[in-house]
Amino acid sequence: MSDFDLIMAAYEASGGDAELLQSPTVARLVVSGNEVIGANEIPGISMTAEQLPDGVRIHLSVAPGTRVTEPVHLCFGVLPEKGTQRIEASFEIGARASIEFVAHCTFPNAVEVEHLMEGTIHVGPGAHMRYQETHYHGEHGGVLVNPKVRVVVDDWGRYYSGFNLSRGRAGKVDFDYEVDVASNGLAELDAKAMGSSDDEIIVRETIRLNGEGARGLAKSRIAVRDQARSDVFGTTEGNAPLARGHIDCVEIVRDRAVANAVPVVRVTDPQAQVTHEAAIGTVDKKELETLLARGLDEDAAVDIIVRGMLGE
Numbered sequence: 001m002s003d004f005d006l007i008m009a010a011y012e013a014s015g016g017d018a019e020l021l022q023s024p025t026v027a028r029l030v031v032s033g034n035e036v037i038g039a040n041e042i043p044g045i046s047m048t049a050e051q052l053p054d055g056v057r058i059h060l061s062v063a064p065g066t067r068v069t070e071p072v073h074l075c076f077g078v079l080p081e082k083g084t085q086r087i088e089a090s091f092e093i094g095a096r097a098s099i100e101f102v103a104h105c106t107f108p109n110a111v112e113v114e115h116l117m118e119g120t121i122h123v124g125p126g127a128h129m130r131y132q133e134t135h136y137h138g139e140h141g142g143v144l145v146n147p148k149v150r151v152v153v154d155d156w157g158r159y160y161s162g163f164n165l166s167r168g169r170a171g172k173v174d175f176d177y178e179v180d181v182a183s184n185g186l187a188e189l190d191a192k193a194m195g196s197s198d199d200e201i202i203v204r205e206t207i208r209l210n211g212e213g214a215r216g217l218a219k220s221r222i223a224v225r226d227q228a229r230s231d232v233f234g235t236t237e238g239n240a241p242l243a244r245g246h247i248d249c250v251e252i253v254r255d256r257a258v259a260n261a262v263p264v265v266r267v268t269d270p271q272a273q274v275t276h277e278a279a280i281g282t283v284d285k286k287e288l289e290t291l292l293a294r295g296l297d298e299d300a301a302v303d304i305i306v307r308g309m310l311g312e
């Protein structure tokens with residue numbers, strides 16, 4: 001099979017629809033290792049890709065006022081058991097543009113793989129950007145994933161980021177997002193992940209509400225079992241009048257796993273308000289009893305509750 005066929009198979013294993021990566025009407029970019037093996041532009045979207053020794057440098061821009069009705073599909077993968085993939089990405093979303101990205105990162109055979117990403121995102125005035133990212137790291141736990149993304153949301157802009165890792169092993173994930181939000185802008189960060197064996201999941205999310213009326217939500221749902229570990233560091237700052245922010249963290253712990261949550265709220269303007277809530281513990285007893293009463297064994301019932309929390 002060709003690399004493209006193998007990536008398509010891995011893409012489907014991570015929950016994607018491979019047919020969309022071959023449609024002439026769908027904007028897409030497919031990267032295997034340090035090679036672009038599939039790309040398609042549509043009017044209003046410009047993509048450039050430069051090959052690096054160990055990855056790809058990407059710039060994607062959306063023209064002002066462009067309304068993209070179908071999601072843009074991105075796929076990043078490493079097929080061998082060992083390797084490094086470095087992605088340097090920049091996104092420029094023009095004023096009043098609206099776009100959604102669906103990204104899949106897949107490393108199905110990983111034993112010793114690094115996926116390193118450094119990204120910058122600029123959401124222009126009145127623009128809307130949605131970025132939904134799903135990961136599949138295989139069954140060996142031999143992956144290090146380290147995305148670092150810096151986001152700027154202009155006045156009245158809207159930015160949503162979703163990260164989902166709920167199939168296979170996690171390996172080590174160190175997720176680091178920082179977002180600055182201007183007047184009447186909105187930022188939502190939503191991270192969902194599941195770890196087992198000796199996996200390690202670190203989520204670092206910072207939202208700075210710098211403009212009047214800015215809003216932000218940092219939400220995380222993490223489940224760990226066996227000897228896995230999770231650490232969630234959430235920081236939200238209210239730095240302008242009428243800014244509103246909230247941190248919402250829930251972690252489920254089973255077996256000998258360890259979970260930590262460190263929410264930080266900081267307010268520098270007397271008219272701003274930032275709140276937080278964090279909960280760490282086992283699955284809900286009433287939910288578990290309900291499923292057990294319906295004939296499920298405990299392991300299956302717990303798995304259903306966890307996957308429900310992760311949105312599956």
